Amino acid sequence: xxxxxxxxxxxxxxxxxxxxxxxxxxxxxxxVAKEVGIVPTAFYRHFDSIExxxxxxxxxSFVSLRAMLRAIRRSDGTIPTFTEIVDRSVVTLEExxxxxxxxxxxxxxxxxxxxxxxxxxxxxxxxxxxRELATDIARLPGTDHWSAEDLxxxxxxxxxxxxxxxxxxxxxxGRPEAEKRVSDVARTQLRMVLIGALSWKSQx
Amino acid sequence: xxxxxxxxxxxxxxxxxxxxxxxxxxxxxxxVAKEVGIVPTAFYRHFDSIExxxxxxxxxSFVSLRAMLRAIRRSDGTIPTFTEIVDRSVVTLEExxxxxxxxxxxxxxxxxxxxxxxxxxxxxxxxxxxRELATDIARLPGTDHWSAEDLxxxxxxxxxxxxxxxxxxxxxxGRPEAEKRVSDVARTQLRMVLIGALSWKSQx
DNA sequence: CAGTTGGGTGAACAGACGTACACCGAAAAG
DNA sequence: CTTTTCGGTGTACGTCTGTTCACCCAACTG
Numbered sequence: 001x002x003x004x005x006x007x008x009x010x011x012x013x014x015x016x017x018x019x020x021x022x023x024x025x026x027x028x029x030x031x032v033a034k035e036v037g038i039v040p041t042a043f044y045r046h047f048d049s050i051e052x053x054x055x056x057x058x059x060x061s062f063v064s065l066r067a068m069l070r071a072i073r074r075s076d077g078t079i080p081t082f083t084e085i086v087d088r089s090v091v092t093l094e095e096x097x098x099x100x101x102x103x104x105x106x107x108x109x110x111x112x113x114x115x116x117x118x119x120x121x122x123x124x125x126x127x128x129x130x131r132e133l134a135t136d137i138a139r140l141p142g143t144d145h146w147s148a149e150d151l152x153x154x155x156x157x158x159x160x161x162x163x164x165x166x167x168x169x170x171x172x173x174g175r176p177e178a179e180k181r182v183s184d185v186a187r188t189q190l191r192m193v194l195i196g197a198l199s200w201k202s203q204x
Numbered sequence: 205x206x207x208x209x210x211x212x213x214x215x216x217x218x219x220x221x222x223x224x225x226x227x228x229x230x231x232x233x234x235x236v237a238k239e240v241g242i243v244p245t246a247f248y249r250h251f252d253s254i255e256x257x258x259x260x261x262x263x264x265s266f267v268s269l270r271a272m273l274r275a276i277r278r279s280d281g282t283i284p285t286f287t288e289i290v291d292r293s294v295v296t297l298e299e300x301x302x303x304x305x306x307x308x309x310x311x312x313x314x315x316x317x318x319x320x321x322x323x324x325x326x327x328x329x330x331x332x333x334x335r336e337l338a339t340d341i342a343r344l345p346g347t348d349h350w351s352a353e354d355l356x357x358x359x360x361x362x363x364x365x366x367x368x369x370x371x372x373x374x375x376x377x378g379r380p381e382a383e384k385r386v387s388d389v390a391r392t393q394l395r396m397v398l399i400g401a402l403s404w405k406s407q408x
Numbered sequence: 409c410a411g412t413t414g415g416g417t418g419a420a421c422a423g424a425c426g427t428a429c430a431c432c433g434a435a436a437a438g
Numbered sequence: 439c440t441t442t443t444c445g446g447t448g449t450a451c452g453t454c455t456g457t458t459c460a461c462c463c464a465a466c467t468g
Contacts, residue, residue: 003435004445023317026230028425041427042446049426112371113227113317123375150392157365157393164364167316171327188354189361196400207465208415232455245457246416253456 016102054118061103068096220306258322265307
C-alpha cells in the first residue's frame, strides 16, 4: 500500500527533474519510467497519461505556493509599513523559489507551453492568487474607497510582477549575486507599484 | 533563386502554424516538411536543425516587434499627456498582436520552454526593448533626477506588464470582448505604474 | 549551346515512441 | 490457509523520429 505511494512520488520527482531540460510535452513516458527504474507499462498504474501527471504536478506546486502566501499573510497584529510588507514578501518568495526550484521551473514552463488542460489549471490557480491578494490589499489602510475592479487590476499587476520575479530567480540558477540583483529589482518595482497605488483615485 | 526563398518562407510559416499546438521542442522536422509539402531531407537545404529554425523565427518576430515600438515612438512633436501615451501604446500593442498572432504566440512559448539558445536570444531581445524604453522614459518630463538604475527598473516593470498583456491577448483567441477586457486592464495597470513613477523620488 | 550548381526526391537505417497483452509474486482480505 | 487484489514485468506491434546516401532535373553560368 505504501509502495504505491513511494513509486508515485518517484514518478513525480522524475518528471520534475526531466522537466529541467525540456517541456512536459516533450517528456516521454519511457524516459520517466527509465528514470524511476520501472518498466514503461507500470506507469499506467499511477497515471493515465503524461498530461494527467502534469495536472498532479500543478496541484502539488500550488499547494506549496499557497503555503508561502499564507506565511506572508501570517504577519498581522502590528500594522506593517509598506516597506516591511515589500521586504517580507520578496524575501519569502526568494526563499521559497529556492526551496522548490523544480516546481517553479515546471510552472513557468507549462504555463506557456504545456498541454491545454495543464495551462488552464495553472491559469486558474494564478487567478485564485490574484483574488486572495486583492482581498488582502483591501484590508490595507488607504484603499478604502477603491472599486473592486481596480483592486483586482492592481493585484493582477503585482502577481504578474511576482511571477516574472520568480521566473528570473529560477533563471538565475542559484548564483547568489544574480539572485540578489533580481530581488533588489523586485523590491524596487513593488515599491513603485505601491506608491502608485497610494496616489490612485485620491487625485483622479 | 527565388524558389529557395519561397520554400524557406513556407517552412517558417509551417513551423509557426504547427507551434500553435505544441512547443518548438516538440515539433518534428518531418511534421514541418509534410506541412510544407517537401520531403524531410529537403529541410536541411534551408536550416541545420529545428533549433536553427527557431533562431530565425526569433529574429523575424522581433523585427516586427521593433517596428511596432518605432511606431509608438513616432508620435513626438506635441508633448503628449500620460493618458495619451498609455492609450496609444496599448492600442498599438493590441493591433500588432492581432496582426502577428503567430509570432507572439511563438515568442510566448519559446521564451519559457524553448531550446536554451532560443531562450537566450529572446531574453536578449527583450532586454534591448527594456533599454530602449528606458531612454524614452528619460525624455519624459518629471524624470529629470532619476538614477539610471531606477529608470531601467521601471522600464523592466513596464515591459513585464506588456509581455503579460501580449500573452493575455493571444490567449483571448480573437474573441473581441475578451480582448477588450484585457486591454482595459492593461491601460489601468500602465496608468497605475506611471502615477507611481511620478511620485517616485519626488518624495523619498 | 554545354556545364555546373543546387533544391528537391526516395529509399533505407537504427532507435525511440505509445500501448496492448499475458503473466508473476507479494501483500491484503476472507 | 486460501483467495483475491494489484503493482510491476517482459514481449511485441506499428508508427514516428533524425540522419545518410545516391540520384534527378530545373535553372543559372560560361
